[in-house]
Amino acid sequence: MAAFLPERIVCLTEETVETIYLLGEQDRLVGVSGYAVRPPQVRREKPRVSAFTSADIPKILALRPDLVFAFSDLQADIAADLIRAGVAVHAFNHRNIAGILAMIRTVGALLGASEKADTLVREYEARLAETAAAIRNTPRPKVYFEAWDEPLISGIGWVSELIAIAGGEDVFAEKARQHAAKDRIVTLQEVVAAAPDIILASWCGKKVRPDRISARPGWASIPAVRDGRIFEIKSPLILQPGPAALTDGLDAIVSAISGAAAREP
Structure with a gap:
């Protein structure tokens, strides 16, 4: 048959x-x-x-x-x-x-x-594998990925994994294992305490506003904010669990992390 x-x-x-x-x-x-x-x-x-x-x-x-x-x-x-x-x-x-x-x-x-x-x-x-191998011996900056701003929602599983492959350390890697967005909500204070070196943001359906991120109460002390390392990744590249995330999404993360590293004094 x-x-x-x-x-x-x-x-x-x-x-x-x-x-x-x-x-x-x-x-x-x-x-x-x-x-x-x-x-x-x-x-x-x-x-x-x-x-x-x-x-x-x-x-x-x-x-x-x-x-x-x-x-x-x-x-x-x-x-x-x-x-x-x-x-x-x-x-x-x-x-x-x-x-x-x-x-x-x-x-x-x-x-x-x-x-x-x-x-x-x-x-x-x-x-x-090639991407991971290329950054194996480089410093691993701490990265906060923001998938939504009201409330603050951190990155999901594949995003966290891609950050690691690209050479970063997801500051909320434990939360990334949670399927539901409500279980990945973080507070302003939690992000301050995590002290990320880089902030990546992708707000589904709306443009990221780095100025609004920088202006959040208490965030001036965060290294990523202090050093101007806030990067938008377009949502079609990273928020869909498919080929885009493994290609252009990964490239965007690599670019943000390597670009931040290049600006080190």
């Missing part, structure tokens, strides 16, 4: 969209998340059918998908509505680099493109 291969796929988050394009299987995509921006042509080629916690269910059903990719418990209600309507849904829930690589392999397997997915994963593994 021939294996079922989906021909009409809807992706409710960006990382599976980018993965499918990288596998060369984009002709199967019939609908994507409104946040999908990689590769750039996706915005003109594919209908947008969802935000992150909401989706246009009638529009999705009208596209007659035979498989929908979702992500995390925050899309559980959307997934349930689609399942009740008879649509097959595969929900990913990964929060670390190993999970990103497993997601790529799983998408490849479901699309009958396992060999291409394995090749892609091996390329990423080699890239990560």
Whole structure:
């Protein structure tokens, strides 16, 4: 019996969209998340059918998908509505680099493109190893990653791991293991006590304001603030657990850390 291969796929988050394009299987995509921006042509080629916690269910059903990719418990209600309507849904829930690589392999397997997915994963593994090896004997600055500003939310698992690969030390690495954003909330005082040398910020959906970060009560004494080492990383590069984080996201972290090191007196 021939294996079922989906021909009409809807992706409710960006990382599976980018993965499918990288596998060369984009002709199967019939609908994507409104946040999908990689590769750039996706915005003109594919209908947008969802935000992150909401989706246009009638529009999705009208596209007659035979498989929908979702992500995390925050899309559980959307997934349930689609399942009740008879649509097959595969929900990913990964929060670390190993999970990103497993997601790529799983998408490849479901699309009958396992060999291409394995090749892609091996390329990423080699890239990560090369980056880590290049900074093995360099000083490791303390890094605070801010994923949101009201309240302050520190970085999630894959972000923390990428900081380490790029040569930094995540000051809230323990919190990074927590899946829920509410469990990664930090206080102004906790960041002051952590005394990061570098602050990386990526506020999903809005521009980072380094001046506002610097002006927070008590933060003038933080080395990163004192020395002007506050860097924005665009959210599409780092806040999606997919290929972007392993490539351009990692490069942005490396650039910030190496740039800060270059400014050392």
